[in-house]
Amino acid sequence: MSQILIGAGGWAYFKLPGIDSLEAYSQAFDFVELNSSYYELPANSSASDWRKRVPPDFRFSLRCPRIIVDSYGLKLLPGARGHLERLEEVCRTLEAEVMTVLIGASSPVEESELSVRLREFLGTFDADETVVAVEFRDHRRRFST
Numbered sequence: 001m002s003q004i005l006i007g008a009g010g011w012a013y014f015k016l017p018g019i020d021s022l023e024a025y026s027q028a029f030d031f032v033e034l035n036s037s038y039y040e041l042p043a044n045s046s047a048s049d050w051r052k053r054v055p056p057d058f059r060f061s062l063r064c065p066r067i068i069v070d071s072y073g074l075k076l077l078p079g080a081r082g083h084l085e086r087l088e089e090v091c092r093t094l095e096a097e098v099m100t101v102l103i104g105a106s107s108p109v110e111e112s113e114l115s116v117r118l119r120e121f122l123g124t125f126d127a128d129e130t131v132v133a134v135e136f137r138d139h140r141r142r143f144s145t
Contacts (some may be wrong), residue, residue, distance in 0.1 A: 003060055007031030026054040031061070034094070038063035038102065040087050047093040061098035062091065069101060073108045074117040076124060084124065091127035099130050104137045 008014075011025035011032055025032065036042070042050075050060070065083055072080035091099055101118070102111065109117055122132050 005031035006118065007059075009033045009035040020053065022050060023055050026058045030057065030073075031059040033100075034060060034062035034096075037087075037090070040064050041065055041083070041090055044086075044089050045091050047115070051094055060094040060096045061100065062087075062094065062096050062102040064099055065074065066102070068121075069103065069107055074101075074121040076121065084121075088125065088127040091130040096127070096130050098133050099127065100133045100135050102135050102137060123142045 007029040009032075011022050014021050014025040014028070015125070016024040034042070064087060068074065068080055068083050068087070072083075087099065090096075101121075103114070118134060125132055
């Protein structure tokens with residue numbers, strides 16, 4: 001059975017007088033993608049607060065921080081492991097159903113290495129029931145995995 005979730009990338013712009021933005025958003029929609037995690041992972045205390053402010057059936061997804069792709073090239077170098085552990089923790093706290101890895105035009109990962117690097121990286125990702133999705137944003141070249 002298919003399920004359709006309706007939402008957007010973020011809730012900060014969703015304003016109603018006298019109501020918290022996230023709470024108002026969660027009354028209108030059942031899903032949100034946390035786009036800001038691409039730029040900086042939130043503190044786990046913030047993620048915990050967000051989870052408490054929405055109904056139990058509300059769904060979160062988030063983006064993999066760009067530092068993992070752009071700076072570490074999906075390699076589990078010493079600094080990358082710490083970022084990945086924090087990402088896993090935030091996913092668990094939010095009960096995120098999806099974590100998206102964005103491979104963009106500026107990604108340092110060469111096409112010939114992409115499949116191996118994704119498998120190695122995704123093979124170490126462990127956040128309960130969170131599914132990992134890969135989004136390609138590079139219209140100039142084609143990827144095959």
